[in-house]
Amino acid sequence: MEPWWREQWGNPSSRQHRLGLTAAAAIGSAREHLAGSLGIRSEELIFTSGATEANNLALLGHARARTLSDGGAGHLISVASEHHAVLDPLLQLQEEGFQITLLAPQKDGLITVEQLEQAIQPNTQLISVMVANNEIGVVQPIRDLSAVCRNRGITMHTDAAQAYGHLPLNAEELGCELISLSAHKFNGPKGIGALVVRAGTQLQPLQWGGGQEQGLRAGTLPVPLIMGMAAAAELSMQDLEDRQARLQALRDQLWEGLKDRNPTIQLNGALQPRLAHNLNITIPELSGSRLLRALRPRLACSSGSACSRGEPSHVLRSIGRSHIEAEASLRLSLGRDTTASDIDGAIEVITTAIQTLTQR
Ligand SMILES: Cc1ncc(COP(=O)(O)O)c(C=O)c1O
Known part of the structure; x- marks a missing residue:
């Protein structure tokens, strides 16, 4: 991260001088590297300030977009043992008229495909289940859960903050349209993360401004943090x-x-x-x-x-x-x-x- 604080301090959105272009090229390769580690295209990775913001963008951004395309607020499903960065945006969406179901995990902390199937309603728009729990470490059967959503018009989000860098993850295999990441969970810097948004997934931004990140997350990119995130990802994948x-x-x-x-x-x-x-x-x-x-x-x-x-x-x-x-x-x-x-x-x-x- 060091040279990106001290020497290469250009803004990657300033494309008219060399400092800016150098920063933009570095961000391009960091993004490519992170995207490659998940088996997605670079354009499908949006940098955020961490998993809290990624979860908010995924849940509020997708649910609000669906209100427009589906003609109203629908039904959202998650789990009572999720992180507050998922539960609290869902509470906000409840205030906005969405109906929320929180599944109760079994005694071992896991939820089952049957539980999920029973909770689905004709107007279910989104399901959010974390890969690995931040307190008890249990790993949910995301592939089986996302298979339930397929061909039903239900979008699957997963908070992978605790799993990325610790378990092998591939977006296609997970079967999720939205995936949240946080760098400080794999020895990277605090204050940087990402949201994977698979192609074709509806999303409304939460903030507007300079149009960065395809207009989905306006704001100047923190170049040193992004370089640190990509380097930490590389190190954590190596061993x-x-x-x-x-x-x-x-x-x-x-x-x-x-x-x-x-x-x-x-x-x-x-x-x-x-x-x-x-x-x-x-x-x-x-x-x-x-x-x-x-x-x-x-x-x-x-x-x-x-x-x-x-x-x-x-x-x-x-x-x-x-x-x-x-x-x-x-x-x-x-x-x-x-x-x-x-x-x-x-x-x-x-x-x-x-x-x-x-x-x-
Ligand atoms: C599962 C999970 N989701 C979200 C977060 C929040 O991540 P961040 O600190 O990057 O906002 C954390 C970390 O505290 C977490 O463990």
């Missing part, structure tokens, strides 16, 4: 399989180690199919806030999402955990640099905290 295998073994070591030393702890979400670097556990009958306070000096972990506004996790509540259980839960994420001795350290720190708090 994807090896990293997944290594992190899955370490994650399983963490789970087995914690369970052996603390037999009452429970796993949240199915162990498979699940992101290799995610573990989420409930420690029954322990105060969640005291546990987090005890761990804070040694471990960076949380009981829910960074976007949860301090409430107990709605994801854990949606799979049947009580308010108290949801608070007494830990979301543990491994990173590309996590080692086996980090895992042993984490098992030790968590076990000591649990034992100290239960003895009190």
Whole structure:
């Protein structure tokens, strides 16, 4: 990213001088690279400020466009365990007259094709289901779910923020017309992401201005962030399989180690199919806030999402955990640099905290 902050600071929309043209060419190759990694054409990738904006653009932009083409607001389906960046735009659309159905996931965090089929109505316009859950890591059967939408005039959106860079993804195989991405979920910079808009998908912009991104997302492109996103994507694709295998073994070591030393702890979400670097556990009958306070000096972990506004996790509540259980839960994420001795350290720190708090 460095040279794009300091030396090549041209605006890619300024095509009358060399600095601008250089920036535009760099954006072109970054876009091509990202598009290629998903098996789509460059024109099908719109840069946004992250997955929150991509989700808003996908949901509000498509639903509002459908109101015009279908002659009114219809029915939209999603899942109660989605990120707030999907749930809150849907609440907004409800205010605008759309009818919303939120499916309740099974106890393992997954939803089934049968559940989706039962929820579909003649006026269903859009379905939004995330690839991988940000709290419990479970991976939804997107291919099977999108197959249900085909030939029914229903558009499929998926929030792939947690999956891109961690699982092999191909837009055609996913069968989704709209796909949201976020760079900081695969070690890229914060403040940049993208929305995949497959050719022929109706979309209204959320903002108007300089006409960038085919008029779908006006605003000067943040060149250094986009270069960082493309570089991070390249790095995460290079060792994807090896990293997944290594992190899955370490994650399983963490789970087995914690369970052996603390037999009452429970796993949240199915162990498979699940992101290799995610573990989420409930420690029954322990105060969640005291546990987090005890761990804070040694471990960076949380009981829910960074976007949860301090409430107990709605994801854990949606799979049947009580308010108290949801608070007494830990979301543990491994990173590309996590080692086996980090895992042993984490098992030790968590076990000591649990034992100290239960003895009190
Ligand atoms: C599943 C999911 N969707 C959306 C977001 C929001 O992404 P961003 O921070 O890029 O706006 C996140 C991250 O917090 C996420 O995990």
